[in-house]
Amino acid sequence: MSSGFVGVLVSDPWLQNQFTQLELLTLHSKFVSLKNQSGKITTDDLPPLLATLMALSASFKEDEIRGMLCELCSDISSDVDFEEFLKIYLKLLSKAAEKPGGHKNSSSFLKACTTTLLHTIFQSEKSSFIQHINRYLGDDPFLKQFLPLDPDSNDLYELVKDGVLLCKLINVAVPGTIDERAINTKSVLNPWERNENHTLCLNSAKAIGCTVVNIGTQDLAEGRPHLVLGLISQLIKIQLLADLNLKKTPQLVELVEDSDDVEELLRLPPEKVLLKWMNFHLKKGGYKKTVSNFSADLKDAQAYTFLLNVLAPEHCDPGTLDAKDPLERAELVLSHAERMNCKRYLTAEEIVEGSPTLNLAFVAQIFHERNGLNTDGKYSFAEMMTEDVQTSRDERCYRLWINSLGIDSYVNNVFEDVRNGWILLEVLDKISPGSVNWKHASKPPIKMLFRKVENCNQVVKIGKQMKFSLVNVAGNDIVQGNTKLILGLLWQLMRFHMLQLLKSLRSRTRGKEMTDADILSWANRKVRTMGRKSHIESFKDKSLSSGLFFLDLLWAVEPRVVNWNLVTKGETDDEKRLNATYIVSVARKLGCSVFLLPEDILEVNQKMILILTASIMYWSLQRRSPESSDSSSTQSTTTTCTSTGESPAPSVTEEEEVSSLRGEVSSLAVNDNDADAVSDITTVSEETAIE
Structure with a gap:
């Protein structure tokens, strides 16, 4: 950020890009005017202000806005800051667009962002x-x-x-x-x-x-x-943005001065890397400002002009910088880009309007076509990449899992983003509601080290209460970025979440927790009951690498999803890879939310194998639950014969399937309270068999 930049700054880059600086200044001025004598603003203070804003006044009255805020916020007496106000404003805008007679030329949509907010x-x-x-x-x-x-x-x-x-x-x-x-x-x-x-x-x-x-x-x-x-x-x-990292584009090392900066670059999200790349070339070209977003800072098209002149001087038009009208300059920029073989992602009008989505796409396209970097960096690629392949793969898995939970924060790099403890607290609150004492937690940005340690200490404390293995682990270990410790903690969080999901299907139970042995036993029994012969001794069983056990298991829970004509014998490495790739897609097609890679099956990654098996079990038991079994069973019965390309597979009678289901649920029932759930599920299964 340029030290000379004047305006309203928002810590969330995505949120910043939804508004022009004029809009932010206007909204900030109105927001500040609401402050009471104590200098605070509550959610309850917002309706009168929101009702006067032009974008909302045509759609909602003040009492309607107050009612919607009661739905959006659990406590309308709670304090709100400016960023929270902006998020509320965007949510109300989306509701206004959905109303009959709303903006006809726009539609609200979800964007990849830290808060999954709606915008236009x-x-x-x-x-x-x-x-x-x-x-x-x-x-x-x-x-x-x-x-x-x-x-x-x-x-x-x-x-x-x-x-x-x-x-x-x-x-x-x-x-x-x-x-x-x-x-x-x-x-x-x-x-x-x-x-x-x-x-x-x-x-x-x-x-x-x-x-x-x-x-x-x-x-x-x-x-x-x-x-x-x-x-x-x-x-x-x-x-x-796929290539905006050092793994895919090692030439990006040219953007940094020393090894410490390389580490920082590794942690940046791709949008930030793209901005860093753009500013690197703008500085070389003599541009005096710093571009901090893909909206307001690009509206006059001057930054684009300097960027393209540096990257492709042979296509330079001297008249571009002399153009007085931003729209004319934007059109000349697009003509310059076309001469570089960059097809148009946006129009001149959209540059001037500051469309963040299309500007980001345009800058990324320029990067792909000509990044202007060389390979004569000071540091070798090997020096930059300190993580091993397995660590990188695990980081990817946990990052995607956390982002799928629907927490407010968005993780770009696990090892960096969890170090202040806040995201870990959000994850804990999501998988074990009420476990976090938010009064003793500090929300980012956190400048004081001891506040980060406090957050992480609470994470460790809650983890121990949840019976995690955290011997000799302190909050400071997380703050220091201990990779091995962080991966161990995240694995226990993911495993706990999966086991809690399975436990939730056994309604009204108060018995012992689900175990890995329960999952293994269920999988073997399910495969055996459906007439298949594959069997595994543990989640480390090397035979899993062929993929055949998982294909048998997937077929056992839903015969329609596996096309046996596509399954190989799983003997050679190529055959195993084909099966592993197919398994991951079939599991997702079935309804399993899994983040493993085919390599995890090929290498028999015990942890990921457990999660995959548990996910299939969760889908199967969920489908058999009293709430959903009627429709799900009917679907399966109706469509099994319609799947094309399936080779004959061992059949099983309806009575055997009912018996199997009774057995698998009974094995999970651990006390008298479980009996009702077992009885409910068995009764539904018997009714389905009769049909």
């Missing part, structure tokens, strides 16, 4: 997304019959209804995420096959870092514009 996306952004889809999927063997899409039509919302487009777009964003053999791509899909595609899509999107907590399969099946565009926006952003 204009028709032009939809057009840019469609151009992106046409460009990257136009030659797809299945989709080419539907592409190119017309940006001025609603064809996009129709095409997404079968789930294929979004699954393909996920693989464009992060190649190999979905095994395309698991996508249902018949010309006409029945409702269950479409639902499987959408389930595969959402679970895979979570597995690459998308925020989908407010999106359901039905939303995608109906092609709801604001949610569809929100998901597509996140996927495009992930794709465009």
Whole structure:
């Protein structure tokens, strides 16, 4: 941030980018005017102010706003700061857009962000997304019959209804995420096959870092514009920022001065790296300001002019800087970019308007086309990358898991972001509600070291209360960034969460906790009862690397999802990899939210194997619960015969399946209170068998 920058600063970059500086100044002025004698502002103080704002006054009266705030906030007497006020304002804007007679040229959508807030996306952004889809999927063997899409039509919302487009777009964003053999791509899909595609899509999107907590399969099946565009926006952003790290682009080391700066660069989120890269070249070109966002700082197009002149001087137009009109200058910038082979992601009007989404996409595209960096850095790539492969893989898994929980914070780098303890407290509160004493917690930004230690001490204290293995562990160990300790703690958090989910299905139980042995026993029994012969001794069993046990287990809980014509014998390394890749996609297609990689199956990563098995168990028992078994069982019975390409598999009688279910639930019942749950589930299963 430039020391000469004058304006309202917001700590959350995403939140900052939703407003121009003029808007922030206006809102901040109005917000400050509400302060009472003690200098504080409560949620209850906000309705009179919000009702006077032009964007809301046409849609809501003051009492309506007060009612919505009561729904949004658990305690309207609690203090609010300016950033919380902005978040509330954005939420109300989204509700205003959804009302009949709301803004007709815009739709609210979810964006990848730390708070999963809603903001407004204009028709032009939809057009840019469609151009992106046409460009990257136009030659797809299945989709080419539907592409190119017309940006001025609603064809996009129709095409997404079968789930294929979004699954393909996920693989464009992060190649190999979905095994395309698991996508249902018949010309006409029945409702269950479409639902499987959408389930595969959402679970895979979570597995690459998308925020989908407010999106359901039905939303995608109906092609709801604001949610569809929100998901597509996140996927495009992930794709465009994929190379903004030292692993993919080691030349980025040129942006730093010494080894300490390299460590800092490793921790930066990709958006920040992109801004750092842009400012690096702007400084070389003589630009006096510092660009701190992808909105207001780019509106006059001057920064773009300097950037392109540095990167591609051979295409420079001397008249660009002389242009007095920002719109004219923006048009000249786009012409310069086109001469560099950068296709337009936005229009000159959108540069001047300061569209953060499209500006970020445009800058990222410039980076991909010509980053202007060289490989003559001071530090070797080996010196930069101090983590081993397994540590990096574990970090990825825990990061994605935390971000999928729906906490307010967003994790970019686990080892850095958990060191102040706040995110760990949020995770604990999510998986064990009420466990955190928020009165003794400090919210970021935290400058004082002892406040960070206090947060982490509370994390350790709660962990010990939850029977975690934290011998000789202190809060300061987390603050210091002890990698091994952090990974150990995160594993125990993930495992606890999974076991709590399983326990929650045994309603009204007050017995012993679920154990790893329970999960192992259930999996073996499920496979055996359905007539399969595979068996594992533990979650370290080397036979798991072939993938056959998991395919048997997935088939046992839902025969329709496994196409045996696609399964290999699992004997060679290539055959094992094909099976492992297929397993991950089939599990997600089934409805399991898993973050492991195929390598975790191939190498028999005990921890990830346990979580995968537990996730399948959770889905199976959830499906058999009294609340959902009728519809789920009917679905399975109705559609088993419709799946194409399945080879014959051992059959099992309805009585055997009922007996199996009775056995697997009984094995989890540990006291008299469990008997009711067992009885309920068994009764429903018997009724289904009779049908």
